[in-house]
Amino acid sequence: MMRRVFLIVILLVAVLAVPEYTANPSGEGDGTEEFVCGGACHGDPGLSAESLAQLTITPDRSETYVGGPLSVTVTAQDMQLSDRKLAGLFLLTSTHGVGDTPQADGWTILSDGAGGSGNYVEQRVTSSDGSASVTWALRAPSVEGDYRLITAIHHGGDASARMAVDEVGVLITVGPVPENLPQISAEWAPPTKTLVGKEMVLSVPASNSTSVSLEWTSRGAEGSVVMTQQGDAWVGSLPTALSATEIQYRVVMTNEIFVESSAWITLSVEQQDILPNAWAFRFQSIAIMFVSLALCITLNRRFGRPAKAGTSEIKSTFNQPSTIPMAPVQQVVQGIDMADPRRPLSWSDEQWVHYGEDYLKGLGGGV
Amino acid sequence: MVEAGTFHAVAVELTVGSFLLATTATLLRAMMALYPRLGDKFSTSMATGLDGASLCGVIFGLLVVPFTIITGNLAADGGNSMTANKILLSGLCTGLWLGFLHGRLTLGIGLWNSKKLVILQSLIALFACQVVLMLSSIGGTLSRGETLTDLIGLPHLENSPDVGMTGSVLMFLFSSIALVTVLFMQPKSKRIVDE
Incomplete structure (x- = not known):
């Protein structure tokens, strides 16, 4: 009887010891995530506590055309963050939990502003005003109509997983393509990530264009590069970054009637991880292996030595003349x-x- | 094309699994040796089986370690301080398990009759297993940005010592001399007969 009671008590304690909220304290990583975050981040959104975050979603235009460009900036502020100061921002089309990503509605995310092309971006909030901001560059769906884009945020704070949603969002009208409008092929995937010191050459398959240029901006500096036509594509290079930074760029296409540009795309320039003196560490590793092996062998031999072979035994033997062999x-x-x-x-x-x-x-x- | 990272994941699972098996078997066998009352409840074949399991676990783990290290090197894109710590801990892990294996092979199955040796082998296995877990933890941090050891607040080992090439070569030379001295100049222990 007592054993059963003891077992039940143990089980109850085990159940009660499970925290109310489960989360990935280090984040889930950028990517394409539905509203429920695949059940992996904070479990079901319904389990999350309320976030005080003020969300704003700002598009660069309210109307675009089939396959046309759109930039959307999401800003969050006033959220109560954990010590890790990590916040995850979503760009969504609804809160159904399934099929609610922009991609599911036909949008193509060209850039998420962090070197990727997903609808979910995590940021470590280090700004003095405690705000987080992400700009997505999108290509409109291939079907005309009205599309709603909403945003959400989740983060940890005060020992709870927290979530806030802006379900109103913005309404974007996708209309027909104007005749003879300069356009970039839907197949084009703009580069969003490169390494420090590496030249970034862009090859843009633009049609209906008589001239194409690249406009870029980075940390207050800005410039423009004229692209040259090579076959069906227009080719040009962005400035080579000498340190880790972000470069925003867009393609500007012109013809006799129109001047059309792509959305601002973020190119993340990252420092390549290089282990200095890899061979030095390998030598150290072998040295540590030899020393630990030698130590184990010595200890084993010392403890494995028979007691009769000990020094004290030998001394006592020689102190008794009668026992001398x-x-x-x-x-x-x-x-x-x-x-x-x-x-x-x-x-x-x-x-x-x-x-x-x-x-x-x-x-x-x-x- | 299967990437090196995929092979590394498989190799890591084999390595960690083998060493965990070896550690568990060693600890159980040690408990049987240290607590005769407990040992009496189980058959001799159980004791022999646990000893064999620990031996097989260590040998298989050590056979897989080079594959794990090579695939890890190929999978690592560049490297950072955590990669450096992985290299250093790999050496410690291999050395400890080699020491464990050397002790078991040279002293024989009779080592379970010596209380001191049982405790020593168990401590070596425990420490080596801890090193294996730390290695896995660093791997998790590198690939997913987090590790289960976050739950118990273990450090991420984000810094590593850099003693330079000269210091490293000197360490290598001194350690080689130490190992040669131990192997060839130290009195060798005799195999313990199982009673």
Whole structure:
């Protein structure tokens, strides 16, 4: 009876010990996530506590055309963050939990502002006003109509997983493509990530264009690069960054009637991780292996040594004269004739005692 | 094309699994040796089985370690301080498990009759297993940005010592001398007969 009660108590404690909220304290990582975050981030959104975050969603235009550009900036502020100061921002089309990403509605995310192309971006909030901001560059769906884009945020704070949603969002009208409008092929995937010191050459398949240029901006600096036509594509290079930074760029296409530009796309320039002196660490690793192996062997030998072979045993043996073993010389003398005629003349008694037996055996005779 | 990272994941699972098996078997066998009353409840074949399991676990784990290290190197895109710590801990892990194996092979199955040796082998296994878990934890941090050891507040080991190439070569030379001395100049232990 007592055993059962004890078992039940243990089980109850185990159940109650499970925290109310589960979360990934280090975040889930940027990517494409539905409103429920795949059940992996904060579990079901219904389990999340309320976030005080004020969300604003700002598009660069309210109307675009099929396959046309759109930039959307989402800003969150006033949220109560955990010590990690990590916040995850969503760009969504609804809060159904399934199929509510912009991609599911036909939008293509060209850039998420963090070097990727997902609808979910995590940011470590380090700004003095405690705000987080993400700009997505999108390509409109291939079907005309009105599309709603909403936003949500989730983060940890005060030992709880918290979530806020702006379900109103913005309404974007996607209309028909104007005749003879300069356009970029829907197949084009703009680069969003590169390494420091690496030249970024862009090849843009633009149609209906008589001239194409690249406009870029980075940390207050800005510029424009004229692209040259090579076959069906227009080619040009962005400035090469010498340190980790972000470059926003867009493609501006013109013809006799229109001037059209893509959405602002963020190119994340990252420092390549290089392990200095990899071989130095390998040498250290081998050294550590040798030392730990030597230590284990020494300890095993020390503890594995029989007690009778210890120093104290030897000392006690030699302190008792009666226990001193007989000298082996005596035994040898007993087995060999000192006056044996086969003994070489030049050999001393001592040599004959020690080596005589072997000598006689070498001659083929007995002792 | 299967990437090196996928092979690394498989190799890591094999390595960690083998060493965990070895550690568990060692600890259970040690408990049987240290608590005779407990040992009496189980058959001799159970004791022999646990000893064999620990031995097989260590040997298989050590066989997989080079594959794990090579795939890890190939999968690592560049490297950082955590990668450096992985390299250092890999050496410690291999050295400890080699020491464990050397002890078991040279002293024989009779080592379970010596209380001191049982405790020593168990401590080596426990420490080596801890190193394996730390290695896995760093791997998790590198690939997913978090690790289960976050739950118990273990550090991420984001910094690593850099003693330079000269210091590293000197460490290598001194450690080689130490190992050669131990292997060839130290009195060797005799195999313990199982009673």
